Amino acid sequence: MAFFQIIFNPAAGGGNSVATWHIVKDELNRRGVEFRVRTSKHPGHTVELAHQIAKFNDRDDTVLLVIGGDGTLNQAVTGIREAGNTTMPVAYVPAGSGNDFARANRISKDPLKVLDAIIDTTEPVRIDIGEFHERTRNQHGYFVNNVGVGFDAAVVDAANHSRVKPFLNRMHLGTLAYLLSVFSVLFNRHAFEARVNVGDDHDIIPNAYICTTTNHPYFGGGVRIMPGASVIDGQLDLVIVEEKHFFTFLFLMIQILFRKKLDFEGIHHYRADRLYVETSSLEFGQMDGEELGTRPFELEFNVSHQLFWMGDLNPQ
Numbered sequence: 090m091a092f093f094q095i096i097f098n099p100a101a102g103g104g105n106s107v108a109t110w111h112i113v114k115d116e117l118n119r120r121g122v123e124f125r126v127r128t129s130k131h132p133g134h135t136v137e138l139a140h141q142i143a144k145f146n147d148r149d150d151t152v153l154l155v156i157g158g159d160g161t162l163n164q165a166v167t168g169i170r171e172a173g174n175t176t177m178p179v180a181y182v183p184a185g186s187g188n189d190f191a192r193a194n195r196i197s198k199d200p201l202k203v204l205d206a207i208i209d210t211t212e213p214v215r216i217d218i219g220e221f222h223e224r225t226r227n228q229h230g231y232f233v234n235n236v237g238v239g240f241d242a243a244v245v246d247a248a249n250h251s252r253v254k255p256f257l258n259r260m261h262l263g264t265l266a267y268l269l270s271v272f273s274v275l276f277n278r279h280a281f282e283a284r285v286n287v288g289d290d291h292d293i294i295p296n297a298y299i300c301t302t303t304n305h306p307y308f309g310g311g312v313r314i315m316p317g318a319s320v321i322d323g324q325l326d327l328v329i330v331e332e333k334h335f336f337t338f339l340f341l342m343i344q345i346l347f348r349k350k351l352d353f354e355g356i357h358h359y360r361a362d363r364l365y366v367e368t369s370s371l372e373f374g375q376m377d378g379e380e381l382g383t384r385p386f387e388l389e390f391n392v393s394h395q396l397f398w399m400g401d402l403n404p405q
């Protein structure tokens with residue numbers, strides 16, 4: 090059986106992850122599983138913790154078990170990669186608000202079911218993750234879900250800085266807090282120019298509003314922005330939605346929410362293992378729900394891989 094180095098984020102899911110951690114801890118103790126836990130003490134701490142674990146690990150059977158949301162998982166993978174460790178697998182018990190990575194990989198919401206699958210795992214599975222280099226600030230990073238510029242990133246920013254969010258989270262109304270941010274962003278929206286280079290395609294999209302490079306179908310806590318995207322195809326998907334007029338944009342958003350195919354004028358799609366996208370204006374950016382701040386973005390993307398410890402691979 091594996092030895093589990095655990096990183097737990099008590100702030101994930103608006104604090105609801107604490108209950109998940111207690112369930113996991115009790116079950117590991119009950120089953121006599123060897124583990125060591127570290128708690129994330131501040132934003133970004135998981136990167137440091139994962140880096141230390143990956144760098145100083147001296148056992149072959151170590152699995153890094155992450156308990157938190159998509160942001161915590163992103164930070165754990167980033168820490169491992171920054172430490173140069175390509176062999177340590179990651180196990181994941183979702184305990185966030187959005188949990189898009191779990192949704193895309195059909196990882197259960199029930200921590201006991203997930204733990205069962207993790208403990209029964211004997212071999213790691215290799216899945217795609219995204220890697221990016223942002224040229225204007227020379228920033229390098231990894232993502233398990235997506236990197237977005239425009240609408241989704243503005244929602245992340247609005248949600249993180251909302252004055253009512255902590256109160257609504259305490260009342261278990263996190264979804265309402267998120268919806269309020271979506272509406273405030275929609276009412277203050279502006280389109281921007283996006284330039285795309287993918288293979289031989291060099292496109293200029295003058296009225297981009299959503300510009301998201303994704304590793305799997307979901308974004309924003311369950312919206313299927315890219316049906317058909319897969320974590321095992323060795324490719325990333327870039328989706329750009331135009332905003333020429335509010336009602337056509339609304340129509341496109343409704344198509345994204347309810348349709349399986351996105352072949353509408355105003356929705357652009359690129360699938361490749363290398364992509365490049367840039368904006369000439371200052372825009373919000375986000376990476377797996379973590380803020381990237383505002384800047385003109387010059388983003389190069391490629392596919393990387395990460396070992397996961399999660400039973401049979403069963404992606405959407």
Ligand SMILES: Nc1ncnc2c1ncn2[C@@H]1O[C@H](COP(=O)(O)OP(=O)(O)OP(=O)(O)O)[C@@H](O)[C@H]1O
Pocket residue numbers: 098099100101102103129130131132133134135157158159160161162184185186187188189377378379
């Ligand atoms: N002790 C802490 N106090 C406050 N924030 C923390 C702490 N530890 C980590 N964080 C931050 O918590 C943030 C949210 O984590 P995470 O994204 O995992 O949860 P979530 O937003 O609820 O889930 P999801 O991304 O799936 O919606 C991360 O940006 C992380 O840096």
